[in-house]
Amino acid sequence: MKKLLVLFALVIVVAGVVITKTTVKAQDNIESKDSSVIQDDTIKSEVVTLDQTKEENTDLTKSTILLGGEKKSGFNFLTIIRGLFGMAVLVMIAWLFSANRRKIDWLVIGKGLAIQLLLAVCILYIPFVAYFFEFVGKIFVKILDFTKVGSTFLFGNLMDMNSIGMIFAFQILPTIIFFSALTSILFYLGVIQVVVKGFAWVMVKAMKLSGSESLSVAGNIFLGQTEAPLMIKAYLPKMNDSEMLLVMIGGMATVAGGVLAAYIGFLGGDDPVQRVLFAKHLLTASVMAAPGAIVISKILMPQTEKIEEQADVKMENIGSNFLDALSNGTIEGLKLAANVGAMLLVFFAFIAMINFIFTKVGSWVHLNDLIDNATHGNYDKLSIEFILGYLFSPLMWAIGVCKEDITLLGRLLGEKLIASEFVAYTSLAALKSSGNAVYGSFTEYKSIIMATYMLCGFANFASIGIQIGGIGGLAPNKRGFLSKQGLRALVGGSIASLLSATIIGMILG
Known part of the structure; x- marks a missing residue:
C-alpha cells in the first residue's frame, strides 16, 4: 500500500x-x-x-x-x-x-x-x-x-x-x-x-x-x-x-x-x-x-x-483479396448503420411515449408546477430527463462537475445506460448548441469535455x-x-x- x-x-x-x-x-x-x-x-x-x-x-x-x-x-x-x-x-x-x-x-x-x-x-x-x-x-x-x-x-x-x-x-x-x-x-x-x-x-x-x-x-x-x-x-x-x-x-x-x-x-x-x-x-x-x-x-x-x-x-x-475485404467491411458497416438508425428511432419514440405518460401524471398530481418552480425553469414537467438528471447528480458532483451542470450530465449518463451512447451524444450535441450561455446550456466548458469522456463507451443494458x-x-x-x-x-x-x-x-x- x-x-x-x-x-x-x-x-x-x-x-x-x-x-x-x-x-x-x-x-x-x-x-x-x-x-x-x-x-x-x-x-x-x-x-x-x-x-x-x-x-x-x-x-x-x-x-x-x-x-x-x-x-x-x-x-x-x-x-x-x-x-x-x-x-x-x-x-x-x-x-x-x-x-x-x-x-x-x-x-x-x-x-x-x-x-x-x-x-x-x-x-x-x-x-x-x-x-x-x-x-x-x-x-x-x-x-x-x-x-x-x-x-x-x-x-x-x-x-x-x-x-x-x-x-x-x-x-x-x-x-x-x-x-x-x-x-x-x-x-x-x-x-x-x-x-x-x-x-x-x-x-x-x-x-x-x-x-x-x-x-x-x-x-x-x-x-x-x-x-x-x-x-x-x-x-x-x-x-x-x-x-x-x-x-x-x-x-x-x-x-x-x-x-x-x-x-x-x-x-x-x-x-x-x-x-x-x-x-x-x-x-x-x-x-x-x-x-x-x-x-x-x-x-x-x-x-x-x-x-x-x-x-x-x-x-x-x-x-x-483487397476488394473482397473492402466489400465485406462495407456490408458489415451497413448492418451496423442500420442497427444504429433503427435503435435511435425506437429509443427516441419510446422516450417520447414515456415522457407523455409522465407529463400527464405530473399534471394530474400537480407535480409539473412544483418541478418548474424548484428547478427555476430548467425542467418544466415530470420527465425521464428530470428523473435521471437528479438521480445521478450526486455522482456527477462527486467526480468534479460544477453544481450548475450536474443535472445535465446526470441526465446524459442515464440516457447512455438506459438507451445508448448514441442517444446520449445526440442530447449532448443538442445541449451544446442550445441555450443562451457561451457553452450552450452548460455553464462550464469543462462540463462538455467531461461529458464527452463519460459517454465514450458501449456500457448500456x-x-x-x-x-x-x-x-x-x-x-x-x-x-x-x-x-x-x-x-x-x-x-x-x-x-x-x-x-x-x-x-x-x-x-x-
Whole structure:
C-alpha cells in the first residue's frame, strides 16, 4: 500500500509541474493577444449579436470554445482534491461490487490509475504527444470529408439540410459504413494487428495481464465489443473468470472506430476546428479507457490464477483479396448503420411515449408546477430527463462537475445506460448548441469535455445482450458466465468511463 501511495504521489507531482509550466505559457500567450478577443464579456456580447455574418459567427464560436479551454488554471489544490475524491468514490463503488475484495492487487490498481493520468497529461500538455493525437484526429476529420463526397453523390441536396435528423441520417450513418470498410482494409493489410500487439505488450509488462486479455483490451481501442474478441477466439474457451470479465468490461468501456468517427462529426458539426478538438478528446478517451477498464476489472474480479503472458492475434480471413475485404467491411458497416438508425428511432419514440405518460401524471398530481418552480425553469414537467438528471447528480458532483451542470450530465449518463451512447451524444450535441450561455446550456466548458469522456463507451443494458450473443457465440461454454456477470460488466464499463472523465476534469481545472 505504501508503494501505491508513493507511486501515485509522484505521478501527481510530475503532472502538476508539467501542467503548471504549460498553463503559464498558455496564459502568457493569451494575455499578449488583443483584449477584444479574449475578454469573456466581449465574447459573450459578440456571440449574441444578431447582425453578424455567418463566417464571423463560426470564427467566434471556434475562438470561444478554444479559449474557454485554454483559460483554465490547470492543476490547483482544489481541483486535485476534487479529482482524487472523485477517483476514490469510483474505486470505492467498484470495491463494493468486488467478487473477492481480499485478493485485490492494489499495486496493479495504482499502476493503472497512474498510466491513465500520465496518458491524459501527455496527450493534452506534452507538445509532441498532443501534436500526434491532433494529427490522428485530423485523419479522422479527413475521413469524414471523404465520406461526405460519397454521401453528396448519393443524397444530393439532402446533405445541405441542417436539422439534426437530416445530419444524422445523411452524414453520420454513412460515416459508419465508410469507416467500417476502411477498418476492414487495415485488418487485411495487417496494420491494426501490429498496433494492437504493441499496446498489448505494454499492458502485459506494466500491469501483469495475460497475453490474451491484453490483446482483447488493446483491440477494443479500435474495434467493437464483439469484433475485438475475434482476435482471441482460440483463447476464449480457456479463459479464467478474471480474464473473461476484463474482456467484457473492455468492450463496455470503449467504442469502435466507426462510431468514434461518427461522434466526431456529430459533436464537431461543420466547424473544422471543433471537429479536430473533439477528435482529439474522443481519441484520448478511447486510449484512456483501456487502462481504466483494467483497473476496474481487477477490482471487481481480481486475478487469482496463473496466467499465460504469450498470445498471438488469430483472426479468421477477412477477405480473399483487397476488394473482397473492402466489400465485406462495407456490408458489415451497413448492418451496423442500420442497427444504429433503427435503435435511435425506437429509443427516441419510446422516450417520447414515456415522457407523455409522465407529463400527464405530473399534471394530474400537480407535480409539473412544483418541478418548474424548484428547478427555476430548467425542467418544466415530470420527465425521464428530470428523473435521471437528479438521480445521478450526486455522482456527477462527486467526480468534479460544477453544481450548475450536474443535472445535465446526470441526465446524459442515464440516457447512455438506459438507451445508448448514441442517444446520449445526440442530447449532448443538442445541449451544446442550445441555450443562451457561451457553452450552450452548460455553464462550464469543462462540463462538455467531461461529458464527452463519460459517454465514450458501449456500457448500456443492450450491450449485455450483445455480449451474451456475440462473445457467447465464440465461446459457448462461457455463455453462463456472460449472463451472470453482465450487470457487473455494465457497472465496470460505466465506472471506467467515469474515471477518465474525472481525471480529465481534474487536469482541466
